[in-house]
Amino acid sequence: MNILVKTADSTAITTPCLVFFMPEDRISSQFLSLLDEHFGKLVTAAQRNNEFRGRQAETLLLHAACTTGPSRILLVGIGKANAASLDTLRQAAGCAVAVLKQKNISKAAVSQSGLSIQRATEEQQAQAITEGILLANYQYLRYQNSNPDTSKALKQIVLLAAKAQNLSLLRRGTDKAQAICAGVHLARDLVNAPGNLKSPEFLAMQAVAMAEQNGIKAHLLDQARLQQLGCGALLGVAQGSARPPYLIVLEYTGDQTGTAPLALVGKGVTFDTGGISLKPADKMDEMKMDMGGAAAVIGTMLAAARLEIPINLVAVVPAVENMPSGNAIRPGDILTSLSGKTIEVLNTDAEGRLILADALTYVERYKPRAVIDLATLTGACIIALGNQAAAILGNDDKLIDKLLKAGQRSGERLWQLPLWAEYADQIKSDFADVKNTGGRPAGTITAAAFLQKFADQYNWAHLDIAGMAWEDKGKAGIPRGGSGFGVRLLIDYLLAEAGVK
Numbered sequence: 001m002n003i004l005v006k007t008a009d010s011t012a013i014t015t016p017c018l019v020f021f022m023p024e025d026r027i028s029s030q031f032l033s034l035l036d037e038h039f040g041k042l043v044t045a046a047q048r049n050n051e052f053r054g055r056q057a058e059t060l061l062l063h064a065a066c067t068t069g070p071s072r073i074l075l076v077g078i079g080k081a082n083a084a085s086l087d088t089l090r091q092a093a094g095c096a097v098a099v100l101k102q103k104n105i106s107k108a109a110v111s112q113s114g115l116s117i118q119r120a121t122e123e124q125q126a127q128a129i130t131e132g133i134l135l136a137n138y139q140y141l142r143y144q145n146s147n148p149d150t151s152k153a154l155k156q157i158v159l160l161a162a163k164a165q166n167l168s169l170l171r172r173g174t175d176k177a178q179a180i181c182a183g184v185h186l187a188r189d190l191v192n193a194p195g196n197l198k199s200p201e202f203l204a205m206q207a208v209a210m211a212e213q214n215g216i217k218a219h220l221l222d223q224a225r226l227q228q229l230g231c232g233a234l235l236g237v238a239q240g241s242a243r244p245p246y247l248i249v250l251e252y253t254g255d256q257t258g259t260a261p262l263a264l265v266g267k268g269v270t271f272d273t274g275g276i277s278l279k280p281a282d283k284m285d286e287m288k289m290d291m292g293g294a295a296a297v298i299g300t301m302l303a304a305a306r307l308e309i310p311i312n313l314v315a316v317v318p319a320v321e322n323m324p325s326g327n328a329i330r331p332g333d334i335l336t337s338l339s340g341k342t343i344e345v346l347n348t349d350a351e352g353r354l355i356l357a358d359a360l361t362y363v364e365r366y367k368p369r370a371v372i373d374l375a376t377l378t379g380a381c382i383i384a385l386g387n388q389a390a391a392i393l394g395n396d397d398k399l400i401d402k403l404l405k406a407g408q409r410s411g412e413r414l415w416q417l418p419l420w421a422e423y424a425d426q427i428k429s430d431f432a433d434v435k436n437t438g439g440r441p442a443g444t445i446t447a448a449a450f451l452q453k454f455a456d457q458y459n460w461a462h463l464d465i466a467g468m469a470w471e472d473k474g475k476a477g478i479p480r481g482g483s484g485f486g487v488r489l490l491i492d493y494l495l496a497e498a499g500v501k
């Protein structure tokens, strides 16, 4: 999509549609009379008749009374002015796109007049609007030859600046949004790719291609190298699949002074059948999203590089396919992990924690100042939090607090679960150092307790994104399919960590 920033008087600009964001209260009468002048009192009439009050996600599309200026106006509610946040605005922009697409309007101008989100700059507002638009306009088209909806995507957006001095400010906002959304879109593309296309090798090649185009170092550890190292947990999961595993490593150096990196680890199960502990057929197709953590991490690396965040990052993605076969691991098998710890596999469907165990040990060599892993790890997380937040657990409350705050700011919400020592009792094994399931109670926590045993050398936070990586129905700003959850959250955290606004 083409995104332009222009100085222009909103009611004079020629455009198929002019978008306004309106609060539920506090619409200035000056502003209303300006709109009425151009739209023949339609806005006031719509308000009087309760057709449009400015409630959040409420929209109203009107045709202009004059022959000059915008042909239509689209009002989008943002709710009570003092409760509206940047995330409200981002979602409202997503609602605008939904209406424009539905009406087959491919070009629009967006006004910021009358809009002031508390504690936000105009740059931030422009960023939020652009993000909302780009995220809502996303489509995965690789396999769609004849879908009539594909032609309905927005092609051009013009952001209007009230004053010429604001142009560069707004442009900074739209540039940032485009960098971040490139990361989100990459993550979505990776999740939406079907399992037949998306082998561990495919994921590795996509990561390498992205890295090469963005000044990021990449290297791959193949099966032979993983055997040499002794990554028995990762290799155990991989052995049921005809497609070999990879450990994908990306390094971004944004800070040349050689400070310790932050490490991002993402679960990369390209398809999770459950293995010998086979999953039921119903909705198994969704298990192509079991690399949502990997996608978020790879997308974040892209966005961080585009934004040139002054921080050092290393991303580690264990990429495997979890399949049943004559070579697959069995319940009761014991694997020796890279750390040397032995793991009794009681359920081959608890594979994510196995591959993460080796990845978490592998990152130790970078002496990271903190490690954050993202994983579609447990169905129990969906039972606990549904599709409204990811779970966060870890061994460092400061790190967790920072991530919780980034979650609030970005709208990609996190909720902390406890990781009390007693939970580890549930994963004690009679035959090995640890077992890979802790039974049904507190399934998300016992999975984290398992990971904790491999993350004891550094500050660590674990994000269980099982309920967030896949959007089942489609909602404001997220079409059905991969959501790209985690990219905006991590970028928000990284920008704060690097001390840039």
Ligand code: BES
Binding pocket: 272, 274, 290, 347, 349, 350, 351, 352, 376, 377, 378, 379, 380, 436, 437, 438, 443, 466, 467
């Ligand atoms: N990938 C799944 C978790 C999952 C389920 C993610 C639904 C997204 C949606 C994971 O590998 C898994 O199968 N976990 C098991 C663990 C159990 C066997 C201890 C689960 O949650 O049932």
Ligand code: MN
Binding pocket: 272, 274, 348, 349, 350, 351, 352
């Ligand atoms: Mn599984």
Ligand code: ZN
Binding pocket: 269, 272, 290, 349, 351, 352, 376, 377
């Ligand atoms: Zn899984």
